[in-house]
Amino acid sequence: MAMTADGPRSAAERAQHDQAMRESPGSPVIVLGAGLAGLATALHLRDIPVVLVERDSMVGGKARSHRRDGFTFDVTGHWLHLKHQTTQDLVQGLLEPGALIEAQRRTTIYTHGVMLPYPFQANLHGLPLAVMGQCLAGFIGAWLRTRSGKVIEPRDFEDYVVRRFGRGMARHFFIPYYSKYWGMSLNELASDWHVNYVPVPTLRQVLSGAVGSRQDGLGYNARFLYPAAGGIDMIPQAMHRACTALDTCTTQLSTSVEEIDPRLRRIRLTSSPDWVTWHSLVSTIPLPDLLDRIPALPPEVMAARGALRSLPLRYLNVATRTRSPMREHWVYVPDPGFPFYRVGTFSNAVAAMAPPGCAGLWVELSDHSGRVDIPDALRALARLGAITDVEDVLFVEQHEVEHSYVIFDSARKAAVHTIQSWLAEHDIHICGRYGAWAYGSMEDAIVDGIAAARRIHTRHPAGGS
Template structure:
């Protein structure tokens, strides 16, 4: 493989998985990462004063046994088994999630419970035919009252769009196989009668998962260290400023880093960059239709406010979903409950308050101090702790955390994909932003594994045929809606 040199843009799960697989095959490689300190991308773990916190929650569970085995190979005994405990906060009460009938009925009270059951019965007898909106689809599965309590507010916080304007496609894939009756069955049927084959499990209902002792970033730090120990080059603080091509091939990338400007040449290039950024940085510029298609791709941004609370225990959950419209926070992680080793002082608790926003809006442009103060006030509003119990806080902003599926994103991605496959065949797109697909970590890893094998061994896997469960389907068609990753809400195509 001495004649090859693969340049990987991004050191997130996809980028480092590709590097790990290429290294197995002895292929020389260079990984370029913009962050000056951390690897792991959206699955990194940030450390401040000994406290470790994630950028969102990352459960290590996959229907793909190959991915499960790869995690074990990478981390071994550093992966701990965790019980999934997560609840929904609504009207100052905590509801188990996945929903459990006894808990839900007790919290809702007899009158509201009866209304929900009647609403569900009405929805089953009078379903919305050919549901187009997310609201229609979930109403059919749960009834309108349960939809309004357990789906509407949180979904609108995450995506910033009314559920009546969002396509039903996302719900059909994201909570595929789940309904009120399925939830009840899962709660009341003894465990020995539940499905045990990994592929038969509905991901939304899993009750155990694995998790690295020091957070998901630990796994990617271990992979980084293994690669460096094997003589592979990983450049941190390296921002890609241009991607140079000629003669129908990518030839090199220019980067700007601590040591100045450099040019890295390669024979093959794997990109996890957001498609919009990738196309913007191509030199010379790509054809106008390709640039215009990439420029129309949209993203939802995200920020975490991590706070240290002077109390040894706050709530038992890994995370809680905040359905209360009185606060802006969408979800709260309790990192101590993922792993006690995330918190150096067991007399304290570290929480991660997650806010969904658009770059440039009021939340995004708030100062760190303002965001920590907002978190302090909202924790008090929710009754989780008193403002004075928050010792300190830190914020992490994440650009382009979620690809947005508007009514034309498929066409835009298809234009870019078709051109790159034809005109620049040594450029391989993988991962969430690399493919503009809202997928889980295991899906990103599988696309990277296949791309790396194509380069190393000459196979011809189509990474776009990896479905949302990180399974490769050779017979999949390009039009299959599930193929390529987990679905997210998109606006209803008014012209349809």
């Protein structure tokens, strides 16, 4: 009897699968999720029939904007960083000249009662002398150990920051900030989730920053692009217009997935009671949600699905009748006395995000469950200097993102590999931050979608090489 990834296959099942394979070349590629990854996939399939399926009534996924009373709010900060020529050409080609502005990042850390330039580890000047001394001594000790060649693989993320930056910086910034960010102990996190996202300064930069020479330009997001008219959703909307201009691409909005049958390469959507056969399936929806729509998963895949963990994000949109006293685009707040870990001001980047003389802010809350004390959060914003006074607030909206941050614990990597391998055997491709259960920027999502399209092109009879 033939064996498959999900166990023995009977003669009848083999016949059904073979028939599905014969029929699928004329079937479309179905792309689940019209966020940046899904849109990029659909846009780059071009000469292959594509059905783009989106649960919401609008495209964009997390790169969406909400408008109210002249204010525009994204789903927290969405600043576009394009380091690849492919994505630069794509985005610029979709938009009119001048549609994007380029800005120099203005970001600080509020800690120990002072505002420090970002990143903390390279801008220690202004801290209490005892604190700065602990940070410098720890960093120099870590640097010397690295130079000696005595490098030990870190056990977890907390161990990484201690080994790389020293106990002083770990104690005074990394542990308090990322504990608020993740809502858990850092020794529960794998050591490699931060690759490319936590700046590592040189010893010269650390020493220069400690004596007051501001160290700017560190990190992947030193400069960013943003729509001049306000609202990050301009980019996915432009991508969707380009998709719909293709004769081969159709979109089904307000449509959810009911069930997926990998063996027979078919899917049932809420838009129709009938099964739809697919040639290839691309999923950018959260990986647990995809698996929950596939009945009778193999035991090893079901176990891997149980190992997938994520954090919800609760945030506030705050509109004020006055401008923000802060000039920063966003501020990191490791101090446990504040109920949020990051605060940003949309209108500091693009004035059109708020009516004249007003400000629009987002506030990322530390608590992931329980009642949100909005008055307390507003008072904390005033203490931080993000708003002039609580009385200036016009309205506050509370929002939640179910899967906001994938938890990079010790089980994630193996679990994703097990799931991805099994899905690939059924020509199901996962991509994007949530589809591939990873961590990445908007550009990473677009690159992921392009790569998925290229993989399908090599296997689809209508596609090019």
